[in-house]
Amino acid sequence: MIAQLRFSAWKSFVDPKRSTLPFHATTLLVGPNASGKSNALDALQFLQGLAQDLTVEEVLRGRWEGGRQTWPGIRGGDAEAVWLGASEFQIDTDIHRDGALLRHEIRISTLPRVEVVAERLWRGETLLFDTNMLVAGRPWAQRDGTLLVGYEPSLPRAPHPAVRLRASRAVLVQLQSEPDMHESVLVGAQAVRDELRNLIRLDLQPHLMRSPAPVHASRMGAAGENIAAVLHGLSPRLRDDLVDWLSELCAPQIEGIHFVNVPEVREVYFQLAEGGRRVSSRSLSDGTLRFLGILVALLTAPAGTTIVIEEPDVGLHPSRVHLLAALLERLPNRHSFQVIASTHSPALLAHLSDEALANVLAFGRDPATGASVVARVGDLPAFPALRSSGQRDHLIATGWLERAL
Ligand SMILES: Nc1ncnc2c1ncn2[C@@H]1O[C@H](COP(=O)(O)OP(=O)(O)OP(=O)(O)O)[C@@H](O)[C@H]1O
Ligand SMILES: [Mg+2]
Numbered sequence: 001m002i003a004q005l006r007f008s009a010w011k012s013f014v015d016p017k018r019s020t021l022p023f024h025a026t027t028l029l030v031g032p033n034a035s036g037k038s039n040a041l042d043a044l045q046f047l048q049g050l051a052q053d054l055t056v057e058e059v060l061r062g063r064w065e066g067g068r069q070t071w072p073g074i075r076g077g078d079a080e081a082v083w084l085g086a087s088e089f090q091i092d093t094d095i096h097r098d099g100a101l102l103r104h105e106i107r108i109s110t111l112p113r114v115e116v117v118a119e120r121l122w123r124g125e126t127l128l129f130d131t132n133m134l135v136a137g138r139p140w141a142q143r144d145g146t147l148l149v150g151y152e153p154s155l156p157r158a159p160h161p162a163v164r165l166r167a168s169r170a171v172l173v174q175l176q177s178e179p180d181m182h183e184s185v186l187v188g189a190q191a192v193r194d195e196l197r198n199l200i201r202l203d204l205q206p207h208l209m210r211s212p213a214p215v216h217a218s219r220m221g222a223a224g225e226n227i228a229a230v231l232h233g234l235s236p237r238l239r240d241d242l243v244d245w246l247s248e249l250c251a252p253q254i255e256g257i258h259f260v261n262v263p264e265v266r267e268v269y270f271q272l273a274e275g276g277r278r279v280s281s282r283s284l285s286d287g288t289l290r291f292l293g294i295l296v297a298l299l300t301a302p303a304g305t306t307i308v309i310e311e312p313d314v315g316l317h318p319s320r321v322h323l324l325a326a327l328l329e330r331l332p333n334r335h336s337f338q339v340i341a342s343t344h345s346p347a348l349l350a351h352l353s354d355e356a357l358a359n360v361l362a363f364g365r366d367p368a369t370g371a372s373v374v375a376r377v378g379d380l381p382a383f384p385a386l387r388s389s390g391q392r393d394h395l396i397a398t399g400w401l402e403r404a405l
Helices: 035-052 056-059 183-197 227-232 238-251 284-297 318-333 346-350 354-358 381-386 392-397 400-404
Strands: 001-008 020-022 026-030 063-065 068-071 088-097 100-109 114-122 126-130 145-152 162-166 197-200 252-262 265-274 277-280 306-310 339-341 361-365 372-376
Touching: 001 035, 001 183, 020 318, 020 372, 026 035, 026 318, 026 346, 035 088, 035 183, 035 197, 035 306, 035 372, 056 114, 063 183, 063 265, 068 126, 068 381, 088 145, 088 183, 100 183, 114 145, 114 183, 197 284, 227 252, 227 265, 238 252, 238 284, 284 306, 284 318, 318 339, 346 392, 354 381, 361 400, 381 400
Parallel strands: 026 339, 026 361, 197 306, 306 339
Antiparallel strands: 001 020, 001 088, 063 068, 088 100, 100 114, 114 126, 126 145, 145 162, 252 265, 265 277, 361 372
């Protein structure tokens, strides 16, 4: 699980003390437009790209292979990844894995070159590797596009052993076994890599969900592609669960889900049964499809995955938002995965349990510096007043949280 992120000079964030984001099984991000919610989610995508062995430049600008884009890059590219006016940013990531706390810290320059300037990994109190472990000061550690990386030795040794690696990618993906390297170094690096790769940023597009899907597709795409095939492959129990949730959402009672094979092209599409009629995916409403996409993503998420959703409430009728709140709160806990979602819906927040409300992250801007600031709602002095208020959604809709920041 990604337990925490902390930013210095990443996009609209400046001060790490006010840019620390603790995450739980379910974490909702709230705040006005342009307060930094998506900037924070972009950082997760940045880390995912690094963990996929792309160069820092590719992660930020995008990657093309044979004329096809295989990685989308980060909004704003390398020029605006860093707080405007600065030339380096840092992202620290805490990860809980197998009972241990791993902390990864990476510092990136965008000028004069886009590259890693410092990186280190801790497991609890032990420093597993560090670009500054051997020599004091960065100029020695970084030279000609390379980094000197000291690592934890298998036997006590002074000075620390080190390898020279390229500065164009994360140390995390370049380290290899060395004769005198402690085994925990590679185990730790691998754990962080796995965790960061296991990220799905859902961006559901109803028009893509209406199409038939190749029968053998096993995973739904981030835009909801292939949902018909994934529904087709669900166990009867999961399919029943899904129909139960859907029938609570929709105005017509949903009685079941059916599939039509198109053997000539080996594709399948689905139909929902309502009032004795079967309506094909091609005619379903946007809100139904988006809710269905979220349901499928949450019901089929492998343990250990982090699912990121921007505004899952879009298109949901206010009287049905409580279903979404229940889904987002219940499923991650039950199946050991994690959801991080941004929202503008006071109703969604109002339907959360006290515990989930306490874990909401409120975003705003520091009036003095203009930088984004974040706080966990449960840590705000004003939280007890919000918790006990009978009018949570009214307070949130009228900007109460921003003022409490
Ligand atoms: N490099 C940068 N330096 C300073 N500020 C930046 C930088 N990049 C982005 N920003 C600020 O961040 C804003 C975008 O923030 P973001 O997309 O995170 O908003 P949001 O909270 O997701 O809003 P919405 O609810 O509208 O989606 C920009 O409008 C700009 O003000
Ligand atoms: Mg946004």
